[in-house]
Amino acid sequence: MSRFTPETIERVRDATDIVEIVSAYTDLRRQGERFVGLCPFHDERTPSFSVKPRDGFYYCFGCEAGGDAIRFVQEKEGLAFPDAVEALAERYGVEVERETEDPKAEEARRRRGRLGEALERVAAFYESFLWESPKARKARTYLIEERGLGEEVLRSFGVGFAPSAWDSVLTRGQQAGYSVDELLAAGLIQRSQRNPGSHYDRFRGRITFPVRDHRGRVVGFGARGMGPDAKPKYLNSPESEVYRKSRTLYGIDRARGPIARGGRAVVVEGYTDVIALHGAGVEETVAVMGTAITPEQLKLLGGYAEEVVLALDADRAGREAMLRAQRVAGSGRLRLLVAAMPEGEDPADMMQSEEGSNRLRELLADAVDLAVFHVRAILGDADLSNPPGRDRALDEVVPVLVGMGETITRQEMVREVADRLDAAPELVAGRMKSGGRRPAARPEPVGRVGDGQSQAPPRRRREPTQEERREAMMLALCMDAPDLSASYFERLGPDHFTSPILRAVFERLREHPADPLDGLGESDSALINAITKLQAVDHEPATREDLEFRWMLLERDRLDRTLRHPEGLEPADLVAMQKERGRLADAISSVEARGIGGAVPGPAAR
Numbered sequence: 001m002s003r004f005t006p007e008t009i010e011r012v013r014d015a016t017d018i019v020e021i022v023s024a025y026t027d028l029r030r031q032g033e034r035f036v037g038l039c040p041f042h043d044e045r046t047p048s049f050s051v052k053p054r055d056g057f058y059y060c061f062g063c064e065a066g067g068d069a070i071r072f073v074q075e076k077e078g079l080a081f082p083d084a085v086e087a088l089a090e091r092y093g094v095e096v097e098r099e100t101e102d103p104k105a106e107e108a109r110r111r112r113g114r115l116g117e118a119l120e121r122v123a124a125f126y127e128s129f130l131w132e133s134p135k136a137r138k139a140r141t142y143l144i145e146e147r148g149l150g151e152e153v154l155r156s157f158g159v160g161f162a163p164s165a166w167d168s169v170l171t172r173g174q175q176a177g178y179s180v181d182e183l184l185a186a187g188l189i190q191r192s193q194r195n196p197g198s199h200y201d202r203f204r205g206r207i208t209f210p211v212r213d214h215r216g217r218v219v220g221f222g223a224r225g226m227g228p229d230a231k232p233k234y235l236n237s238p239e240s241e242v243y244r245k246s247r248t249l250y251g252i253d254r255a256r257g258p259i260a261r262g263g264r265a266v267v268v269e270g271y272t273d274v275i276a277l278h279g280a281g282v283e284e285t286v287a288v289m290g291t292a293i294t295p296e297q298l299k300l301l302g303g304y305a306e307e308v309v310l311a312l313d314a315d316r317a318g319r320e321a322m323l324r325a326q327r328v329a330g331s332g333r334l335r336l337l338v339a340a341m342p343e344g345e346d347p348a349d350m351m352q353s354e355e356g357s358n359r360l361r362e363l364l365a366d367a368v369d370l371a372v373f374h375v376r377a378i379l380g381d382a383d384l385s386n387p388p389g390r391d392r393a394l395d396e397v398v399p400v401l402v403g404m405g406e407t408i409t410r411q412e413m414v415r416e417v418a419d420r421l422d423a424a425p426e427l428v429a430g431r432m433k434s435g436g437r438r439p440a441a442r443p444e445p446v447g448r449v450g451d452g453q454s455q456a457p458p459r460r461r462r463e464p465t466q467e468e469r470r471e472a473m474m475l476a477l478c479m480d481a482p483d484l485s486a487s488y489f490e491r492l493g494p495d496h497f498t499s500p501i502l503r504a505v506f507e508r509l510r511e512h513p514a515d516p517l518d519g520l521g522e523s524d525s526a527l528i529n530a531i532t533k534l535q536a537v538d539h540e541p542a543t544r545e546d547l548e549f550r551w552m553l554l555e556r557d558r559l560d561r562t563l564r565h566p567e568g569l570e571p572a573d574l575v576a577m578q579k580e581r582g583r584l585a586d587a588i589s590s591v592e593a594r595g596i597g598g599a600v601p602g603p604a605a606r
């Protein structure tokens with residue numbers, strides 16, 4: 001994605017009516033130069049939230065939320081910075097300009113635009129076919145009578161029906177000016193195996209669910225076959241230039257507002273589950289495209305939610321998916337909860353009766369911590385009828401308990417585990433202290449100093465150094481503002497980072513500035529953890545001044561490290577470095593004197 005020009009961002013700020021934007025969330029009253037009202041970010045009875053239209057800023061004296069209109073839209077609508085800018089630009093009619101991009105990138109963007117347009121038109125075609133064609137009567141009956149979904153909510157999701165002809169989309173698409181190549185790339189048609197060189201519609205005689213990205217653009221379809229013999233039951237769009245299954249969540253375009261407002265997301269498995277729950281007012285629901293939730297999907301949710309409730313089947317496959325989610329979430333700030341669905345029932349079925357829908361709401365409300373769920377799953381699978389079996393269960397459970405941190409929930413789980421294993425709680429607690437190892441258990445791996453004493457407390461995490469803190473903040477700001485960070489990636493080098501993991505993040509970011517998690521897999525969990533942790537760092541929206549200030553700090557640190565070991569430096573270089581070091585120190589203190597650069601926690605730091 002090419003970057004906006006700074007002028008574009010300025011024009012968007014100038015054109016935006018911040019009072020109008022904020023008024024969608026809270027009633028504002030004029031008070032001199034300012035507008036005041038109840039804070040839309042925290043619960044309060046007396047107004048401590050104010051907006052200053054002249055400066056274009058909002059600030060809450062209660063919770064210290066603050067920023068400009070772009071920040072407000074980011075926070076309230078759960079959008080990333082570039083998306084918030086684009087949304088405001090569209091609303092206030094600001095022409096968006098991007099830094100000149102290379103012609104190839106521009107061509108790729110233009111093409112994605114064409115494919116997106118084709119997908120939109122086909123979605124509209126399928127939708128009108130569902131509601132208007134007599135040939136879609138069976139599909140309507142299925143959706144409305146069998147699945148109990150209302151027409152209104154089906155329409156709001158754009159559910160449709162693909163006619164059973166071989167060439168509805170192929171012919172209409174070409175008439176509308178799309179090439180066969182474009183229709184193929186959009187995943188709307190496919191090559192014929194039997195007649196090389198000819199093509200036919202991918203979706204035929206199926207109920208279609210348009211899959212949209214978080215901004216509401218159609219990127220693909222899920223399509224359900226009719227009748228028991230339909231194979232496969234669900235046919236999805238292939239991965240393409242516009243559709244990436246691993247980073248798509250069905251329903252996110254409609255759910256992101258409610259998720260950002262309530263802080264909670266509900267993740268289910270099926271298209272109809274999402275629609276049924278939205279229809280019943282549980283509008284923070286999305287579905288994963290497949291059973292396993294991916295790092296990208298969690299990252300997407302992490303942009304809006306603090307809590308994610310996984311409402312997946314409690315069978316083994318579902319359970320494994322949930323545990324994988326835990327590994328993926330790692331040390332991120334997302335809290336993962338589990339609402340285990342009763343076996344053989346899906347949320348859409350349950351929503352059909354009042355009793356079922358109440359039960360589902362209870363399950364969601366009673367969702368348990370993923371770690372608690374994990375512990376119970378281990379105990380449930382273990383053979384607890386004899387002491388060796390119970391020992392094995394304890395071995396498995398302890399690391400999970402240790403990972404929970406010192407919480408009351410954990411304390412309760414320790415009691416529960418002790419109870420189930422018929423053991424003293426002290427035994428469980430003792431084992432946790434020894435880092436999950438059985439005293440005098442198997443030999444320790446060679447080369448781990450100090451691990452010979454199995455009673456030693458688990459190694460405490462080392463506090464980051466000041467230098468590492470500064471390195472982390474630089475990277476966090478770069479991620480926040482890919483638009484601004486490009487020039488810093490040119491000036492920064494690996495020797496600006498003392499922490500190996502931060503150096504790895506830097507190198508990753510330099511290659512994938514827009515989407516650093518792209519293509520990372522399970523073997524990269526340390527990198528994924530580090531990146532998601534940095535994404536969660538609280539800071540004010542990055543500005544050019546912040547980045548410049550942070551860059552100077554890192555450059556100063558680097559010079560200090562070099563100057564500490566001046567052996568081997570040419571005298572002339574040494575002098576130049578000392579001079580540069582002095583210049584940086586002056587520049588840094590003058591910035592600090594002006595109070596820029598986060599020396600004082602800003603209004604947006606929460």
Ligand SMILES: [Zn+2]
Nearest residue numbers: 039042060063
């Ligand atoms: Zn507030």
